[in-house]
Amino acid sequence: MTLTPLDGWIYHGVKGFEGHLLEEIGQCAAHWGDLYHGRAADTPVFWNRNIWLAPFTLRFGSISEAAGALRVIQRNWRLTPTAHFRRAALIEARLPRVSTKPRLFPWIMGTAPMGGWTLVDPHTIIGSARCTSPFPGGAVTFAEDKTGPPSRAYLKLWEALTLCRAWPRARDACLDAGASPGGWTWALSRLGALVTAVDRAPLADRIRAMPGVTYLKHDAFTLKPQDIGPIRWLFCDAACYPRRLFRWIEAWLESGLCANFVCAIKMQGAPDTETARAFAAIPRSAVVHLSHNKHELTWMKTDPSESAGDSGSPPVPVKDRGA
Ligand SMILES: C[S@@+](CC[C@H](N)C(=O)[O-])C[C@H]1O[C@@H](n2cnc3c(N)ncnc32)[C@H](O)[C@@H]1O
Structure with missing residues (x-):
């Protein structure tokens, strides 16, 4: 041998x-x-x-x-x-x-x-x-809830949070941008978080009625961090050009008003590798293709103090920074 x-x-x-x-x-x-x-x-x-x-x-x-x-x-x-x-x-x-x-x-x-x-x-x-x-x-699979959430998008949120080894705790303030119909908001409300769900499209009525959920009909990217104030987690699953999302996230990082992020980087046509690399270059963060992602990547950044396990670092697939 x-x-x-x-x-x-x-x-x-x-x-x-x-x-x-x-x-x-x-x-x-x-x-x-x-x-x-x-x-x-x-x-x-x-x-x-x-x-x-x-x-x-x-x-x-x-x-x-x-x-x-x-x-x-x-x-x-x-x-x-x-x-x-x-x-x-x-x-x-x-x-x-x-x-x-x-x-x-x-x-x-x-x-x-x-x-x-x-x-x-x-x-x-x-x-x-x-x-x-x-x-x-x-790859990972989760026991699905076939009746509660209005879409299956919560599965990618669960996967991202599992990789981060961190998730919102009861009464943590969260922003869910591009929230409609409400799969991510459903998952966050079930954790006991206080969720501001922003979308130009409506939330499903039963999600809007969940404890701790506030719906704001608005273009997420015209909201400045100061309009929202300090939050523990920012989530974004909005369908938009990756550059637009990046500029918005830069403003949040500069504001210091949020430490934890999970954002879907949705590719419109050819992959925007330059923007994906710009996200990946943000310290203590990673960009991955989740097993529940389609033509999109996920950027995740968590404060090490949030970690529920021994290591809060998501996978960083780059030579010299390897696992
Ligand atoms: C894939 S869906 C989100 C699914 C959601 N995460 C769920 O779990 O049900 C994308 C959403 O982004 C919203 N969206 C696109 N551009 C937006 C913007 N500028 N501001 C707010 N929402 C936006 C769309 O209206 C759509 O509801």
Whole structure:
């Protein structure tokens, strides 16, 4: 059995956005299914569900030898099946179980590292113990509420807050910009937060009637931070050009009136990489493609004092700032 480090990183692509990833990483040395082997990136790479930061090749003889070698490295491994599916499943069956069951929110994730692996030929595994995403295979599912929220958009908010290891507490003042029909506001009100929901479109009546919810019919981006005053969290899921959102967030950061942010950066046509990079350059923040994101990225910034776990840092997929 031999374990050999591989140069570069392995990027796990997002279905439908593989082209965006290939544009970001340029030359791709090889790929197995939606795993792309490329150079370690000097600038943030956004359009991936996970990045394998320390890839290796493991040459092995038997199935038990392969599983044993992975177990010696660490406990948690998630298979990304790309070929030799039956043999890969037999190896997986000999590894400790990693739960992928739907989670109840709020959920404080464990902090043990989550590795990734795939079987590229009957006697060769490509894997990495260190990955940017703490979720198995870069994805998480939540136990959905099919009756309460008026849209499924709350799932991306839950995912972002889980990654931040922080969420609003009872009576925390929150601004929800682009709130209609009210999925995010529903999730925030359920946490006991006081939510100012801003949108030019109406909130669903039952969301508007929830405890702690105030609706403001307005263009969110013409509201200055001083119009709102100090808040604990700013959320934005408004459909707008990324530059417009960035200028508005700059004003909030300059004002010092808010420390915690979760904003969807919605791409209109071609991805606005320049603005995504400008967001990612904001200290102590990250831009990621959540497993519940569509043609959008999510920018998250939280004050370390909010953290509900051991580490408040969201994944930062950039060489030299790596996990
Ligand atoms: C994807 S929806 C938001 C969904 C919402 N987060 C939920 O959970 O139900 C985008 C919203 O952005 C709103 N929007 C777009 N531009 C806006 C602006 N300048 N100010 C306020 N809301 C805006 C739209 O009216 C729309 O309701």
